[in-house]
Amino acid sequence: MRYGFPDLRQGFEVEADVVIIGSGAGGAVAALNLAEGGMRTVVLEAGPELRPEMMDKDAPRFMARYYWEGGLRAIGGSAQIPSLQGRCLGGSTVVNSAIMLRLPDWVREEWASGHHLEFLRGPGLEESYARIEARCHVTPTxxxxxxxxxxxxxxxxxxxxxxxxxxxxxxxxxxxxxxxxTGCAGGHKQSTDRSYLPDAERHGAQVYCSAEVERILVEGGRAVGVTGRVVDPLTKEVHRRFTVRAKRVVVAAGAAHTPVLLLESGLNPGGLVGATFHxxxxxxxxxxxxxxxxxxxxxxxxxxxxxxxxxxxxxxxxxxxxxxxxxxxxxxxxxxxxxxxxxxxxxxxxxxxxxxxxxxxxxxxxxxxxxxxxxxxxxxxxxxxxxxxxxxxxxxxxxxxxxxxxxxxxxxxxxxxxxxxxxxxxxxxxxxxxxANHIFGSVPMSGDPRLGPVDPDGRLRGVEGVWVADASLFPSGSAVNPQATIMALSDLVTRKMLHRTIPTG
Ligand SMILES: Cc1cc2nc3c(=O)[nH]c(=O)nc-3n(C[C@H](O)[C@H](O)[C@H](O)COP(=O)(O)OP(=O)(O)OC[C@H]3O[C@@H](n4cnc5c(N)ncnc54)[C@H](O)[C@@H]3O)c2cc1C
Ligand code: SF4
Structure with missing residues (x-):
């Protein structure tokens, strides 16, 4: 089931087993795994759904509408570096070049040894890549x-x-x-709005577009849901508010927004959220x-x-x-x-x-x-x-x-x-x-709590019920285009999530 701006103008309140923030590379994989695994799944996406007729060749106009900050976002510091991110259903996978490469062995070993991520040495990562490549129809150009x-x-x-x-x-x-x-008007690119979300919806996931999350709700050290605002996709005017109640929250808003959401929600284990960025x-x-x-x-x-x-x-x-x-x-x-x-x-x-x-x-x-x-x-x-x-x-x-x-x-x-x-x-x-369109590492995963706020299962430390499943997880740069690895990490994290019960009390 999919809801867009006109349906949501009046705000909404729903309950689910899991709420996923973001529908890009990480969020969409999470949505399919969790919905298929039997969880009542809600996906919240700040941007609108893009239909083929909205994908024209007028790049400046398209970017103003469907990229974060109108396509003018930049990384500051020693230079002003433009950094693009899609703001639409499917996230940056809708606007990217769809290159899918596996993590080079030397980076994999660096992450495994430097961040105590033993699972990267096993066959699980390869199995995830294979699943993703088959679903996304990855083939040499x-x-x-x-x-x-x-x-x-x-x-x-x-x-x-x-x-x-x-x-x-x-x-x-x-x-x-x-x-x-500017997307793929012919529908050939297998962005996650095509390759993952429709199947997640077939398994019962509810997808809300134009729904921008502002805060993760935490009570007594446990996540209880999220709250946010309904935003007009064109004018960016803010309409009513929404709340989704769920004991599990998966944050997949991308390496720029995920740390901000966690910080805004008072979640910063070890002071490490947003303290790194690659x-x-x-x-x-x-x-x-x-x-x-x-x-x-x-x-x-x-x-x-x-x-x-x-x-x-x-x-x-x-x-x-x-x-x-x-x-x-x-x-x-x-x-x-x-x-x-x-x-x-x-x-x-x-x-x-x-x-x-x-x-x-x-x-x-x-x-x-x-x-x-x-x-x-x-x-x-x-x-x-x-x-x-x-x-x-x-x-x-x-x-x-x-x-x-x-x-x-x-x-x-x-x-x-x-x-x-x-x-x-x-x-x-x-x-x-x-x-810099490949950004990561703002909420890294590590076996060592001094190096990363997320544990090797993708769980944010110090709170019950919050997982991270996007590019923020990378301990450092992937050296090749990151999408396949983001999807693979989300796949691994959310498959493990299915087997974890939330303690009551
Ligand atoms: C122009 C361009 C070309 C690229 N080319 C390639 C390529 O060919 N191959 C490759 O591997 N990588 C490529 N990349 C990088 C790749 O697309 C990203 O690394 C990847 O999509 C990031 O996945 P993610 O899930 O972390 O974030 P995203 O895919 O960006 O998804 C995050 C989603 O969260 C939503 N969101 C953010 N904040 C909120 C909020 N508060 N509430 C609700 N929703 C929110 C966003 O709107 C977005 O839809 C490219 C990127 C760009 C911009
Ligand atoms: S057909 Fe789609 S995937 Fe191929 S180049 Fe055009 S926009 Fe990109």
């Missing part, structure tokens, strides 16, 4: 929808010794329209190729490779709506128009870097999350090394010039000498055009 832009990325990365491969994605019959950032530092460079690449044709992100020189760095072909990419184009007036004309010749290589930096998340002055990262200069230099390699890669396959967007570097790099000079720059993090 087919050659037929790579398009010229991804093929340029493939050739470029191979030219610098990183052949890589087609990215495995949760998509059925991708049409290669390059528009993943992100992959993303960046993209644009190559202007001699031949047309027709970049708006082909899977949004079809080809990728793990860096052979920098641990934790990964490259991917990328496209995003022109309205967004042009913000990074540089130049004004005649120069801008000239570039606009050349858009058919562009190729974009994105890099994602697991920087060794730990930040924090707190409640901001307007109630939303305030994320901070102080990126050390030596990490900024590693990021630039990655960009230099990507620039060389595009130059090797005939780019006329490459635009890095790095402050202090020439606007257009035309030779290997110029790209080598990037390494001589005295770069501060604020000089780098970074993004």
């Amino acid at each position: 087919p050659e037929a929808v790579q398009g010229r832009r991804n093929r340029v990325t493939r050739a470029a990365l191979a030219a610098v010794g990183m052949p890589g491969g087609p990215l495995p994605r949760a998509v059925k019959d991708c049409q290669g329209c390059a528009d993943c950032l 992100a992959h530092l993303g960046g993209g460079i644009i190559g202007m190729m001699e031949e047309p690449t027709d970049p708006f044709v082909g899977a949004t992100q079809g080809w990728g490779a793990i860096s052979s020189e920098i641990k934790g760095l990964k490259y991917e072909g990328l496209w995003a709506a022109q309205g967004l990419l042009l913000m990074r184009w540089g130049g004004l007036g005649a120069k801008f128009l000239e570039r606009l004309h050349e858009i058919r010749h562009t190729a974009v290589i994105a890099q994602v870097y697991r920087a060794k930096v730990k930040g924090s998340v707190q409640r901001g002055i307007f109630g939303g999350p305030k994320m901070r990262l102080q990126i050390p200069r030596d990490e900024a230099r590693v990021f630039v090394r990655g960009i230099r390699t990507a620039a060389d890669a595009l130059l090797k396959v005939g780019a006329r010039f490459v635009m890095t967007g790095i402050h202090g570097a020439p606007e257009e790099l035309r030779s290997f000498e110029e790209s080598a000079r990037l390494l001589e720059l005295d770069v501060a993090p604020s000089h780098l055009p970074m993004t």
Whole structure:
């Protein structure tokens, strides 16, 4: 059963066995497991359900409506880093590129030994991945929808010794329209609103959209439910309030919102909630190729490779709506128009870097999350090394010039000498055009209560009946795209939850 804004204007009060906050990668997996396991399950999602006709190519408008903070959210600290998150049924899985990769062994071992998460060494994680991949139809991006832009990325990365491969994605019959950032109007992407929630509803889950949770209710050290407000999806006007009474609360609002909700509810075991925060530092460079690449044709992100020189760095072909990419184009007036004309010749290589930096998340002055990262200069230099390699890669396959967007570097790099000079720059993090759409680790899981507020079963310490099941659980960056691992951890946590009775008294 699904309720939307018009049904809920007057507020609501319901009772359930479990209430789940958030319907993205973590929340939706929890919803299916718990509903299928026989629990009366309520899912609360702050954003609206998105129908195909709401997914158009007008990216700035789409983002203003269906992303948190209108798509303008940023991580502060040593730089202002844009950090996107979907605010709709299915969460960020609706607007992402659907890349699904398993955790690399070295990260898995780091988490298992550094955070006493013994279960990561057993077969359970692999079994979860297999279940999720089958349900989400994860397959390597087919050659037929790579398009010229991804093929340029493939050739470029191979030219610098990183052949890589087609990215495995949760998509059925991708049409290669390059528009993943604004949903998937054709319904091919297997975001959780398609792959998980309908089955959860078939098992009795009730899904409430436009229902933003403000607080977890706790009485005598036990969770008893949540309360929040009904929000108009377009105007963001607040309507009536709602309460869901349940002895079990699963928090899956994403790594930015989950710690804020816990802190607002007075839940902060060991002072560790929001005290840590990790992100992959993303960046993209644009190559202007001699031949047309027709970049708006082909899977949004079809080809990728793990860096052979920098641990934790990964490259991917990328496209995003022109309205967004042009913000990074540089130049004004005649120069801008000239570039606009050349858009058919562009190729974009994105890099994602697991920087060794730990930040924090707190409640901001307007109630939303305030994320901070102080990126050390030596990490900024590693990021630039990655960009230099990507620039060389595009130059090797005939780019006329490459635009890095790095402050202090020439606007257009035309030779290997110029790209080598990037390494001589005295770069501060604020000089780098970074993004951070992979965020985690704000309420980490650890066997050691001094390192994480959540135990290896996903239970928040110090209170009965609260579980965490989203990206907040990661002890640190995953080094690859995180969605599959978020879903797998939620799968493991909520399967164990089914076997745990809540003590009475
Ligand atoms: C543009 C973009 C591209 C990406 N590409 C990829 C990719 O290709 N592969 C990959 O692995 N990862 C990708 N990611 C990252 C990935 O999508 C996220 O890491 C993942 O979805 C996070 O899962 P989550 O459950 O923690 O949060 P989300 O999926 O964001 O879900 C959290 C949900 O909680 C809701 N919520 C928040 N606060 C409240 C509240 N108070 N009350 C009720 N509901 C609330 C939100 O609206 C949201 O729906 C991308 C992210 C973005 C933004
Ligand atoms: S490229 Fe287009 S068809 Fe393929 S998953 Fe993305 S939005 Fe859907």
